[in-house]
Amino acid sequence: MPQLLSSKEGSLFRQLVKNYETKQYKKGIKAADQILKKQPNHGDTQAMKALILNSQGQTDEAFALAKTALKNDVKSHICWHVYGILYRSAKNYDEAIKAYKFALRLEPESIQIQRDLATLQIQVRDYNGYIESRKTMVKSRPQIRQNWTALAVAYHLAGDYTNAIDTLEKYEGTLKQPPPRSDLEHSEASIYKNTVLAEKGDIEAALKHLDTIYKTNADRTAVMELRAQYLLQLGKGKEAEEAYRDLVERNNEYRLYYDGLEKSLGLERSNPEHVPKLLELYESYAEKYPRLDAARRIPLDFLSGDKFRTAADSYLRRQLNRGVPSTFANVKALYQDPEKKQVIQDLVLAYENEKQANGSADKPANGDSSDQFHEVVLYFLAQHYNYHLSRDLPKALQYIERTIELSPKFVDYTMTKARIYKHLGNTPKAAEIMNQARELDEKDRYINTKCAKYQLRNNQNEDAIATMSKFTRNEAVGGALGDLHDMQCMWYITEDGEAYQRRGELGLALKRFQAIFDIFGVWEEDQFDFHTFSLRKGQVRAYVDMIRWEDHLREHPFYTRAALSAIKTYVLLHDKPELKKPTANGDESQSAKAKKKAQQEKEAQKAPAKKPALDANGEPKKEDTDPEGVKLRETETPLEDAMKWLGPLLSSSPKSIEAQNAGFEVFIRRRKHLLALKCLRSAHELDPENPALHHQIIRFQKELEALAKAPSDADKPVLEVLKSQFTLIPADTSAAAFNAAFLERHAKSAPHVVAGLHARVVLDPSTKAKSEDEAIKAVVGLETAQLADALAARDALREWGSAAEVLQRWEKEVKARWTEAVL
The missing domain is CATH 1.25.40 (Serine Threonine Protein Phosphatase 5, Tetratricopeptide repeat)
Known part of the structure; x- marks a missing residue:
């Protein structure tokens, strides 16, 4: 039975709830203690106090108090709801869902509990449960469009397109009059319905529906793009051509519009007969828009022979005469074709000897002399010879030196010189020159971060953070590095960790990699906010895109890179346990840091107590008890720790051969031979000639031979399976x-x-x-x-x-x- 409170305590309880919602935790604890003084076994008060304790970081005490609250009032929906919230904060989603369902049985009309349950179900991708929760919410409050849209999204994500469309149409049928054009939520819902129709495969219906909303939908660009796409898919060439021409008029530098226009005209770049028509098409746009770049650059992709030479000459002269520094970046994709690469090289080398480009439709910008043309040509050649497909680094260095002589204060030239030294393998010199480039423009954030990256590549961690501190909030907790962590600056954290790894400071390396792991965890947790926010704001398409992106989150290159580095470090710690101690690998700096920290802590104990640092939400920041990563380095289970990284890596990036190679290294050391063989077979399917794979195949063969010499009873059945499945070395061939x-x-x-x-x-x-x-x-x-x-x-x-x-x-x-x- 619910435990009743007197009017005074009832008022205090309402104040307690308000204190929790407004994060006035001290006042909330005080109010809870006042109630419990009169009624020590009041479950709801104990539950609310447990919530506050959990918010203050006292998780163990919160769970203990919540269990006590349930014992005192097992039929209280508040106690069960709080229990679910605690489990959710501990990321034990299965138990949280069970608690929410118990709470709903006791209070089936509670919108808040139902919403929390639905949010958790979509978080764990329990689409069937999410559909049922959303159905209940629609029945309880059918007048709210958000509930109908959410139910449609639930069906959509579950792959039930028919019910998703029916749900959206049912709500539209309840509208007494058409919403005004200013109703952005209706506009978004309409185009969302259209995309669901297209995903269902009914392109004809999607096109008809699009025509009905064409003039009233607020997102005109999206509607035009979808219409052009549908017309092309349905083979309506003339209409598709008109649609894509309208899009080109809207944004004449967007390549995808030109691709669609080519397809609508039935022109294929691989067909020599279509090339003159394609060239005519792009020449018409180039004539219509004199400043247009796309119509002049795109033909270089499909032209060949003399026509390519003529077009490339015209394009390069135009760009170089205008002094465009990014000319090389615009054309380097053409270097995949060796003939085109040679033509471009010959043309630009010829320009080097010219006083001024001839035959150009454009005069030098701002009345510049021929010196500008000559300077940009030299810069182009420096980049050309620095590029990996046309690399000749001594020549690149000669050209960039000549370029810098002409404009010694131009940042891009000095940056390119640093890149050349990087490719030469002289990392210290590259970092030094990149710092010189930074000093040429100290207000430029890009060159500042580029300099920090080069310093990290040269293992100058301290110099790099000093460089980054010029553009960070240094008053943040942890200084510049703390701000970079707060801003989730993954490129820096990853590079920092890899630099410490090269230096042999494995604790700090693992610390940085762990920060990357935590950032991805934060991104997963951040979904909670958008499950309600996106639907409330009506941003349905963006929400669905986010859900699908989150489903492949660990495929992100930064996760893969950090995971491979972390796994490599843990494998090293397993192979060489002596590295767990800082002095074992000559790392005296860590010992010095540890002593300095101990001294600082001793001095801090004598100093007066300071208020704890607060995060962005005004809550106490969690103290980092292992800033140097000592606990991570001194782990007793390095291979088990590596599995934390390897599991998501293999499941999210099964097509990465580096991931399969890393998996083999971990599994073979854990004596999980079947899993190691699985990684070998997967890697072999991806690239049978991979060097690392070949070495691992030989090692696995040796491992099998050793296992077969004295197999244990447990190994015998596994050995039979391994012998039958390991066919990467033919049976009639020796290793x-x-x-x-x-x-x-x-x-x-x-x-x-x-x-x-x-x-x-x-x-x-x-x-x-x-x-x-x-x-x-x-x-x-x-x-x-x-x-x-x-x-x-x-x-x-x-x-x-x-x-x-x-x-x-x-x-x-x-x-x-x-x-x-x-x-």
Whole structure:
């Protein structure tokens, strides 16, 4: 039975609820204690106090008090609702849903509980449960459009397009008169209904519906784009052409509109007979809009031979005469075609000797002399020879030096010089020059962050944060670094972690990678706000896009990059447990930091107590008890910790061969042979010639042989399955022969040669000396070898336990080839 309160305590309880909602937690605790003084077993008051305790970070005390509240009043919907909220805050969504359902049984009319339950169901993608919750909300308040739209979204996300459309139409049928054009919610709902019709596959119906809302819908651009798309899909070429021409008039630099226009005209770039018509089309737009770039640039994608040379000459002269620094960026996509790359190179080299471009329709901007043209040509050539498909770094360096002589204060030129040194392997010099570029324009945030990135690549973590601090809120908790974490600046946090990893400061590296993991967790949690906000504001299409984006959140490149680095670090800690102690790998700086921190804490105890720092919501910030990542580094279960990263990585990025390679490394060490084999097979499907995969296949074969020599009773059934499923090395071929064939097949590829030699040493350690010699020759002698391949060879030599003399010879020969590289 509900526990009744006197009028005085009842008033206090209402005040307690208000205090919680307004985050006046101290007043709320005081009010709760006053009530409990009179009625110590009042469950609802205990539940509300538990909520406040949880908001203050006292999670354990909150759960204990909430359980006590349930014992005292198990039939209170407030107690069950609070219990669900606590579980939700602890991210135990299954238990939270159970608690909400109990609360609803006791109070089926509660809109708040129903809304919380629905929000949690969509959060965990329980679409069937979400549909039922939304049906209940529609029945209870059918006059609110938001409830109908939410039910339609529930059906849509569940793949039930028919019911989604019917739901939207049912609400439209209840309207006594058409909503005005200013009703943005109706406008959005109308176009949302149209997209659902299209997803259902009924393009004809979608087009008819679009025609009915064409003149009244507020999002005119979206309506025009959808109409053009539908007409094209239905094969209505003439109408589609008109629709796409209207779109081009609206935005004549948007390439997708031109692609649609080409398709509506039935023109294919691969068909030589269509090329003259395509050229005529783009020439008409170029003549109509003299300042238009797209109509002059796009033909370079499909023209060839002399026509390409003529068009490229005209385009390059026009851009270079105007002094456009981004000209190379506009044309570098053409370098995928070697013939076009050569034509562009020949043209621009010819320009180098010209005093002024001839035959151009444009005069130099602002009356500039021919010096500007010459300067931009030199800059183009510097970028051209720096680009990986046309790389000649000594030439690139010569051209950029000449360019800088002409305009020493132009930031882009100095930045390009830094990039060239980066590609030369001279990271310290690159960082130094990028800092010089930053000093040319200290108010430019982009060059500032670029400089910080180069400093991190050179392992200058302290200098990088000092550089970043010029554009951060340094008064934030944690200073500049704390602000970067608050702003979720993932590129910096990732680069910072990788720099610490290279420095051997594995605790700080893991700390940064953990911050990336937490940011993705925050993004998942942030959905809660949008489940109600987006529907309330009527932004339905954006909401559905967000839900679908969140479903693939861990595919994000930043997660993949951080995950691979974190897994590599944990594997290293497993292989070399001595690295868990800071002094074991020569990292004296961490020891010094630890001593300094201990001294600071000792001084802080003597100082007067300060008020706790508050976050953006005015709540106390959680104190970081492990700022140096010591606990992360000293983990006793590194492989289990790696699994936290690996699980989402494999499930969200199964097509990433790097993820499969990382999975093998973890599973083989955990002796999960079936899972390791699964990773091998998946990687083999993606790229059977991958160097890392080949090395892992050989290692797995050796592991099987060792397992077969003395299998335990538990291993015998697994061993039978492994033997039957491991077919990556043919049954009639030995591992040595398989590896020899791999080396012969890829004799001109340095990464493959190093992988094959590594595998050979695994199979026969007596071949180490021969393999050392061949590895050094491969990375130095092969024309296609890159500096990264040489560094990979050094890692292999170290893993083989090569003598110092061998490593010195490697360094000498690599230095002879990459003279500017800092190894």
